[in-house]
Amino acid sequence: MIFLKFALSILNIIISGYAILRLFSRSKKELPLGEVSILSFGIGTAFVGLETFLLALFKRPLSLGYILLFSTALIIAAALRLKKDFFCCDKSWWKQKLFYSPFAIFLLILIIWEIFYVFLESASIPFNAWDAWASWGFKAKIFFQEKAFPVRYCTGFPGFAHPDYPVLIPFAETYIYLFLGQIHEPLIKLFCSFFYAGMIVLFYYQLKRQFKPEFALAGCLVLATIPNLANLASTAYMDVPIAFYITGGILYIWRYLKEKNNLFLILGSLFTGLGMWVKNEGFSFWLALVLAALMICFFLKLNIEKKRFLFVISFIPFLIYFPWLVFKYYFRLGVTYFQGPLWGVFDLIKERLPMILNIWARSLLDAGKWNILWVGFIIALIWFFIRPREKLAWIFLLITFFQSAFYFIIYIIWPITLVDLELQILNSVDRLPLQLVTIILFFICLQSGERWKSS
DSSP, rough: HHHHHHHHHHHHHHHHHHHHHHHOOSSSSSSSSHHHHHHHHHHHHHHHHHHHHHHHHTOOOOOOOHHHHHHHHHHHHHHHHGGGGGGGBBBBBHHGGGGHHHHHHHHHHHHHEEEEEEEHHHHHHOOOOOOIIIIIIHHHHHHHHSSSSSHHHHHTTTOOOOOOOOOOOHHHHHHHHHTTOOOHHHHHHHHHHHHHHHHHHHHHHHHTTBBBBHHHHOOOOOOOOTTHHHHTTTTTHHHHHHHHHHHHHHHEEEHHHOOOOOOHHHHHHHHHHTTTTTTTTTHHHHHHHHHHHHHHHHSOSSSHHHHHHHHHHHHHHHHHHHHHHHHHHHHTTTOOOSSSOOOTHHHHHHHHHHHHHHHHHHHHHHHHHHHHHHHHHHHHHHHHSSOSSSGHHHHHHHHHHHHHHHHHHHHHHHOOHHHHHHHHHHHTTTGGGGGGHHHHHHHHHHHHGGGOOOO
């Protein structure tokens, strides 16, 4: 019975997300069913999470009745407005399966097995990762138990770790608990694993726009079997959900630059903004995206309206994130990274940067954690500088550079001792690069997949 309730909660998320997606996706060429389903899951998760957050913020008791009322009203409004167009997607997805080669089917089976294994591991054990439990899972339990957003959380209640962390996923987990009527950690971990599967599916559909199915599936298999990603996908760490939203955000903006379809610009901006609600790193990814977009608009010839493009990717994500900024400012939920004196920053760079680079290099080149992803990136990068296959791929390199610089800046200015910093780097070096893997792998595929391009 409890698993049926869980399935219904996921179904409500997907239908709610689908209703929102259909309200602004009035393009002539519809998206495939698989892509629509994953986009609906991502948008629907944000809808129920932010809906629960706003209910609690305005001191409405958290109850399933309220949530279902708003979801039902949204679905009815979308159905009435769109009428026959409400149920509409590209039927070719069903036909296309029949034309997969035996090799493509073999790759697909391997990917499905990997996803199934992650799901099985997620549902079989409770939380066993401290950060995932303390920083997000424990908050969801408190929200569910109190049916509210407790004021003492906002004023630094010591029972909560990192009160400045965004609360989209804790409130989405609260929604799941409300649907279940009880706390059930394995199912929450299973819910978080959907982001792993969703990231693979979104990655596939973006690759498939340019390459043959065999190459797209091979790229997805490489992504699915990255050891760090597969391990963290079953632990409820937020690095996998934010990687999902970053994948959608940046790859759909890439798709807009290639196809000039405004739907993809809106989708990319929307997912970028939602990523900012998952982890603080989402904010720096938005800044990295804006900086990278500014540079490619300045240096590359783009057949787009550049001012409009820059305005949309700047304004929509910021508008989505703005309520959380106001909330943090009101309750003074700042971070400690920038509280140290800046006049000694050059001494800090000389002291800390060699250690940071050494730890990151040893971790990224560890095949037991990353397979050969980063070795492949280095080879593709050198090859790109010699003979670039796609000049627009500069946007991926620039985003990677700016986001990595953000990580390193935080390490350098963080007002903690060198010993504590080393522990923090060792604790995060297996997780933070996960937020970049789809960007890196997509760049590798663009540079190496010339012979596999679809006609």
